[in-house]
Amino acid sequence: MTRPDLALLGRGDSWEGVRAVVAGLGVSGYAAADALVQMGASVTILDDADSETVRERAQILEVLGAQVRLGPGATASLPDGADLLVPYPGLPPRTPIVAEALAADTAVWSEPELGWRLRADDAAPWIAVTGTNGKTTTTQMLDGILRAGGLRSAAVGNIGVPVTEAVMDPTGFDVLAVELSSFQLHFDASIACESAAVLNVAPDHLDWYDDPQDYGRDKGRVYERVERACVYNVADPATEALVREADVVEGARAIGFTLGIPGPGQVGVVEDALADRAFVAERATSAAELATTADLAGPAGEPPAPHLVANALAAAALARAHGVEPRAVRDGLRAYRPGAHRIQQVDEVGGVAYVDDSKATNPHAALSSLGAYPSVVWVAGGLAKGTTFDDLVRTARHRLRAAVLIGRDRAVIADALRRHAPDVPVVEVDSGHDDPMDRVVDAAAGFAQPGDTVLLAPGCASMDQFSGYAARGDAFAAAVARYAASGR
Incomplete structure (x- = not known):
């Protein structure tokens, strides 16, 4: 049978005859399978899990016409005759089903790549964010700024809302703020963002990558085919190197963000102001004030951590490249509130602050979190994913x-x-x-002195003991509450 030419298929075409396989029925897998069924493809869904949530999703897709195979070993091999494989993000290329697909010249696309192919003719442009740390915060800030500018925006991708769900939404959007992980970018073949940022590159996911350099290269794929602005971190030369290596549309600009005073073509900080010397006419001699660090202050008025300011600058640069006015940057940043489990103070007991940063799942993120506090009782550990902690501890x-x-x-x-x-x-x-967290909090409280911070910044993934970083953070907060109630 002649294999269909997937490169010719888009939103306006029938996908009848395309034999698509979706590996994993998580949120993104469900959205990908649903979209492929809507387009008329013949869809087979595989998932090694057989949980209640997976079964519920499977039942819906079976009613729509998909075939489903659940349980241990379901993803062990690729069904015969597959034209397309959409693997769940954490499935490495060396996994047998992916390796088998690549060896057979079967197309392997990430869920965002599928979403890019299924955009409507008048689709919203994508503004993308990636990096080892800060992706979700920056994407949320970007979305808030775009909304403050009067645009219909949505934060999608690795942030939790699948890209395919957004592009298939009949109401449409003016622009999409898209968080992309290295896993998703690895299987990107054609995504062309209006603008994109790589926030930082530090060792992570070394259990997924055979060569650590491949991790950085996958991050850099977000710059490929960019039309307006490649935003990079002045303090992280690896991000600028990725911009230099990218094949972009002629006229695309390299825009740096820095916690120092910005040079021409950069955004940065002047005294307490977030300043733009990239998108103003007289950038050689002047700057536009976008916001102040006070606009990023927490609910108690505490000054923002340096990495939060850096995230805000990256978001501002991306939004300014889209044409958003300075006032919208300020208003969007003022409205931003950190998500749960991201530098979230859960209590103060005896003059000691207890802070949940369970989302710090690698050493780079943990180091950023530690840098926000002068004296810390550090709660850390979990699944290290092949990373080391020597640089963090030295610093x-x-x-x-x-x-x-x-x-x-x-x-x-x-x-x-x-x-x-x-x-x-x-x-x-x-x-x-x-309940190990009770013992953790008791031990931490025994060391802490007034003015200290007991900081859950694990530097590791959580799945060895918890269902995810959120469950880990919830367990920490609950243990702190029990400690506070005990009056010890």
């Missing part, structure tokens, strides 16, 4: 009052502390307890 050791370690790979962090911060007390809490 942050002067801030550490003590460390309380949890999870499968806690020894990795303990070893780094012994090598580079031997004077920092360390307590390891094993996972053989029903």
Whole structure:
């Protein structure tokens, strides 16, 4: 049978005869399968899980005409005759089903790539954000700024709302703020964003990548085919290098963001003002004020952490490239509130702040979080994903009052502390307890002094002990509440 030419198919075409396989029935897999069924493709869905949520989604898709195979081993091999595989984001290329598809010249697309192919003729432009850390915060800020500018915007992609769901929405949007992970970008073949930012590149997901350099290269794919602006981090030369290597549309600009005073073609900070020297006519000699650091202050008026300011600058640069006025930048940033489990103070007990940053799932994110506090009892550990903590400990050791370690790979962090911060007390809490967070909080409180911060910034993934980073953060907050109620 002749294989259909997928490159010729778009939103206005019938996909009848296309044999599509969707591996994984998570949120993005469900949206991808639903869209493919709507387009007329023959869809087979595979998922090794057989949970109630997966079964509910499977039943809906079966009613629509899809075939579903659930349970252990479902994704072990590619069904015969597949023309397209859409794998769930965490499925590495070396996984047998993906390797089999690549060997057979079967198209392998990420869910955002499928969404790009299914855009309508008058589709909204995409403004994309990637990086090791800060993607979700920056995407939320960008979406808020665009909305403050009067645009119909949506934050989609790795942030939780699948791209295919947005592009198939009949009401449409003026612009999409798209968070993309390295996993999603790895299987990107044609996405061409209006503008894009790589916030930073630090070691992560080394359990997914055979070569650490491939991780950075996948991040850099977001710049390919950019039309207006490639936004990079002046403090991270790797991001600027990725811009230089990208094949962009003629006329696209490189725009840097910096926590220092911006040069021409950059956005940065002048005293307490977020300043634009990239999108003003007289940028060689002047700047436009976009907002102040006070506009980013938390509900208690505390000054924003440096990485939050950097995220705001990146979002502002992307929005300004789209044509948004300075006032909208200010209003959008004023309205921004951090999501749950991202530098969220859950309580203060005896002059000690307890902060949940469970979303800090790699060392780079944890280091950014530690940098916001002068004296910390650090709660860390989980699944290290092949990363190391030596650089983090060397940089942050002067801030550490003590460390309380949890999870499968806690020894990795303990070893780094012994090598580079031997004077920092360390307590390891094993996972053989029903509620390890109570022991964690008790141990942390025993070290903390008034003015200190007990900071959950694990630097690791959570799935060894919890269903996700949110469950880990909730467990921490609940344990803090119980500690506070005990009056100890």
